[in-house]
Amino acid sequence: MNNKPSLSNEIEIESISFWQAFKFWLKLGFISFGGPAGQIAVMHQELVEEKKWISEKRFMHALNYCMLLPGPEAQQLATYIGWLMHKTKGGIVAGVFFVLPSLFILIGLSWVYVKYGDVPIIAGLFYGIKPAVAAIVFHATYRIGSRSLKNKFLWAIAVVAFIAIFIFNVSFPLIVLCAAISGYFAGKKLPELFQVNAHHSSQKSYGRAIIDDDTPTPEHAIFKWSHLIKIAVISALLWLIPLISLTAIFGWSHSYTQLAWFFTKAALLTFGGAYAVLPYVYQGAVGFYHWLTPTQMIDGLALGESTPGPLIMVVAFVGFLAAYNQSLLGVEHQFIAGALGAIIVTWFTFIFSFFFILAGAPVIESTHDQIRFTAPLTAITAAVVGVILNLALFLCYHVLWPQGFEGNFDYISAIIAILAVVALFKFNQSVLRVLGVAAILGLIVKFSL
Numbered sequence: 001m002n003n004k005p006s007l008s009n010e011i012e013i014e015s016i017s018f019w020q021a022f023k024f025w026l027k028l029g030f031i032s033f034g035g036p037a038g039q040i041a042v043m044h045q046e047l048v049e050e051k052k053w054i055s056e057k058r059f060m061h062a063l064n065y066c067m068l069l070p071g072p073e074a075q076q077l078a079t080y081i082g083w084l085m086h087k088t089k090g091g092i093v094a095g096v097f098f099v100l101p102s103l104f105i106l107i108g109l110s111w112v113y114v115k116y117g118d119v120p121i122i123a124g125l126f127y128g129i130k131p132a133v134a135a136i137v138f139h140a141t142y143r144i145g146s147r148s149l150k151n152k153f154l155w156a157i158a159v160v161a162f163i164a165i166f167i168f169n170v171s172f173p174l175i176v177l178c179a180a181i182s183g184y185f186a187g188k189k190l191p192e193l194f195q196v197n198a199h200h201s202s203q204k205s206y207g208r209a210i211i212d213d214d215t216p217t218p219e220h221a222i223f224k225w226s227h228l229i230k231i232a233v234i235s236a237l238l239w240l241i242p243l244i245s246l247t248a249i250f251g252w253s254h255s256y257t258q259l260a261w262f263f264t265k266a267a268l269l270t271f272g273g274a275y276a277v278l279p280y281v282y283q284g285a286v287g288f289y290h291w292l293t294p295t296q297m298i299d300g301l302a303l304g305e306s307t308p309g310p311l312i313m314v315v316a317f318v319g320f321l322a323a324y325n326q327s328l329l330g331v332e333h334q335f336i337a338g339a340l341g342a343i344i345v346t347w348f349t350f351i352f353s354f355f356f357i358l359a360g361a362p363v364i365e366s367t368h369d370q371i372r373f374t375a376p377l378t379a380i381t382a383a384v385v386g387v388i389l390n391l392a393l394f395l396c397y398h399v400l401w402p403q404g405f406e407g408n409f410d411y412i413s414a415i416i417a418i419l420a421v422v423a424l425f426k427f428n429q430s431v432l433r434v435l436g437v438a439a440i441l442g443l444i445v446k447f448s449l
Contacts, residue, residue, distance in 0.1 A: 016053055016210055018086050024051075025082060025094045029101040030308050032074070036140065039074040039310065047081065048209070054081060055209040064377035065364045067384055068176070071267050071277070071353045072312040075099060079357040084211060084365070087220045088358055095354055102309020103316055103346050107339050109303050110320035114338070117299070120446055128442020129302040131413040132435050134395040135420035136305055141392055142425070145385040153186060153193050154382040161386030166393065172269070172280065175383055183379025187372060194375045223362040235355035239264070242347060255326055256344055258289065259319055263348040266315070277312055278391055291322035298398055306435045312349065319345030416441055 024046070032039040040063065047053045062084070066076040075098045082094025116122050149155045157179055164170040164178075187194055209215075243264070246257045262284055266277060278301065285291045292300075300317035307313070323341030324334050364373075399417070400410050416438055423429040423437070 016085050018090065021082065021085055021090060022093055025078065025097040028078065028094075029097040029099070032098065032308050032310075036072065036074040036311055040077060041143070043074070043077065043081070052207055052209045053085065054211045055213050055215075057213045058084075058209075058211055058215075061364070061374070062361075064374065064381055065360070066357075067381045068180070068377055069353070069356045069360075070269060071349070071356070072310040075310045075312075075350065076353050076357055079354060080361050083357060083361055084218070084221060091358055091361075092354065095350070095357070099309055099313065099346065099350055102307055102313040103342065105307050105309070106303060106313055106316040107320060107342050109307065110300075110317050110324075110338060110342065111335055113299065113303070113317075114321065114324055121443065124443035124446030125439045126299050126302055126442065127413075127446055128416055128438040128440065129306060129435055130298055130399050131417035132420040132438035133298075133302050133305045134392060134399050135417050135424060136431055136434065137388065137392040137395055138421065139424040141385060141388045144381075144388065148378070148381045148385060151193055153190070154378065157182060157379055157382040158385040158389075161383035162389050163386075165387055165390045172387065175387065176380055179379045179383035180376040183376040184372065186379070187375025191375070194378055217365050221362050221365045223366060227362070228359050231355060231359045235351065235359075239348070239351050242344075246344070255289075255291070255322055255328055256341065259291075259322060259341060259344055260348045262289070263315060263319075263345050264352075267349050267352045278314065279394060281315060281318060282394075285318050285322070289322070292318060292325065294398055295402070296321060298395065301395070305431065313346070315345045315349050316342040319343075412445055 028042070028046075032042055044059060048056050048059050059081075062080045063073070063077055066073040066080060069076055075095055078098045079091045079095035083091030086093075113122070117126075145158065149158055161175050161179065164175055165172070183194075243257070243260050246254070246260055250256050252258075266281055266284070269280070282294075282297050286294055286297050297318070300314045300321070301311075303317055304311045304314035319341035320338040321341075323329075324338035327334055327337065328341070329337035396417070399413050401407055402410060419441075420434050420438055423434050424431075
């Protein structure tokens with residue numbers, strides 16, 4: 001049920017000044033490495049453990065909602081917390097700064113890649129990084145699973161989700177829907193399954209937070225139909241006007257317009273966060289539209305893992321190469337064409353993330369400790385673990401058998417992947433350090449052959 005705001009609550013939340021938060025979100029855009037798992041871990045460490053701006057329980061409640069949504073969960077979580085602290089402007093600042101640094105960095109790196117990708121030193125770097133990326137995704141699976149799979153029921157959901165997508169190629173939306181339904185009915189019949197899980201996640205206390213477990217819902221976070229309609233209209237216009245403009249200027253069949261339309265679908269139809277989106281993007285961008293090759297897609301993922309910002313920013317790489325490879329603005333303007341492709345793709349991928357948070361978060365803020373809401377969200381988080389494991393195996397296949405199963409097994413890549421796994425699991429090394437060492441190993445291999 002909704003809690004009415006109190007004066008003391010408003011004072012508490014306002015004690016986090018907007019400019020304090022502004023500086024943090026700006027910093028986060030440059031230090032958020034390691035894909036969704038790493039970025040969520042960074043936010044947890046900074047906001048829950050150190051700054052104590054938000055409690056563990058409120059943080060996890062927001063995360064479970066973001067896991068439910070299509071699109072990048074780490075960016076949506078930042079937007080959610082920014083909104084909770086400082087209303088709409090706080091959410092927009094948090095979400096934009098999470099993306100903007102990586103957009104500019106990836107445009108620059110994409111240009112370097114297409115111009116100098118065949119240079120031995122660049123090729124060597126990518127050769128070492130790609131198997132490390134596969135290991136990082138396996139590690140992400142473990143981290144999310146260890147946090148989410150607290151009982152046999154949730155383990156069963158994860159296993160079924162993996163089998164469904166790996167063997168039967170079931171769509172992401174259907175997997176998420178089935179997980180949510182199973183969680184809902186299990187929550188009604190066996191609520192203790194989810195109460196235990198909730199208890200476990202809140203066992204560790206980091207001291208009282210500014211937005212604590214019992215902090216009443218602030219006024220701006222209370223659901224209002226007028227607010228929902230306003231956000232829906234603005235979001236629709238921000239999506240529709242650029243799409244109509246691209247159609248009017250270039251035509252519906254032009255690659256720029258098709259990029260906008262395809263990534264609109266990717267933003268709306270792919271559930272389970274960045275790792276779950278990638279197979280869908282691969283299927284469309286590589287298999288259907290032929291905007292880039294499988295090798296280029298994996299190279300893009302390597303860039304996404306090794307640069308700050310959400311992993312799904314690999315879509316900027318896809319947009320850049322799609323426009324660059326086709327010289328959409330002429331041979332003399334390939335960089336401008338690529339940069340425009342990256343910007344178009346980024347806009348249509350992320351515009352809906354802001355809508356889902358700014359429109360849906362007020363509803364979610366009213367559902368604390370209500371099993372009928374938390375149980376489906378928890379079940380969805382469990383299903384995501386299975387989906388991410390599928391992606392990890394997908395990457396391993398393309399890295400270890402670059403020419404398919406009929407080709408040769410890449411033993412050197414396998415060794416680099418094993419070393420990366422050991423470094424991550426056994427010695428708890430950072431993603432950046434693992435990628436750095438893997439890149440050096442790749443250089444050594446390429447120059448010694």
